[in-house]
Amino acid sequence: MEKRIGTFYGVSVGPGDPELMTLQAVRRLExxxxxxxxxxxxxxxxxxxxxxxxxxxxxQITAQKFQALMLKxxxxxxxxxxxxxxxxxxxLGIIDQVGGLSDGLQCLYRQIEExxxxxxxx
Numbered sequence: 001m002e003k004r005i006g007t008f009y010g011v012s013v014g015p016g017d018p019e020l021m022t023l024q025a026v027r028r029l030e031x032x033x034x035x036x037x038x039x040x041x042x043x044x045x046x047x048x049x050x051x052x053x054x055x056x057x058x059x060q061i062t063a064q065k066f067q068a069l070m071l072k073x074x075x076x077x078x079x080x081x082x083x084x085x086x087x088x089x090x091x092l093g094i095i096d097q098v099g100g101l102s103d104g105l106q107c108l109y110r111q112i113e114e115x116x117x118x119x120x121x122x
Contacts, residue, residue, distance in 0.1 A: 060093025 009028050029035055048070065056063040069092075086098045097103075 055094065059095065065092065066094070 009032065052063050052067050052070070055061065055066050089095045090097060099107075
């Protein structure tokens with residue numbers, strides 16, 4: 001994976017009124033893909049908590065183990081990243097097996113038929 005290095009810009013809004021920002025500050029922010037503010041950090045933390053809760057409740061991995069994997073700094077990507085790959089995800093209990101789209105669809109159809117059978121017998 002190619003490592004990308006970014007730049008962190010600190011921009012002042014003057015005496016606190018966002019309408020008093022300098023043109024230089026506005027131009028700098030216009031070119032940033034992410035603008036970080038305290039509210040942004042809180043939002044990302046809540047989002048991360050929801051992801052951890054969802055994954056741990058729908059798989060065999062513990063919330064603590066998944067959180068540790070998410071926070072591994074050496075495996076971060078600039079845009080979209082994967083915490084683990086294929087067979088490692090199976091061994092950690094995040095997913096049940098590795099497969100392609102056709103495998104996923106076959107599993108889905110099998111689960112639909114099983115659910116139908118359970119409803120008909122009850």
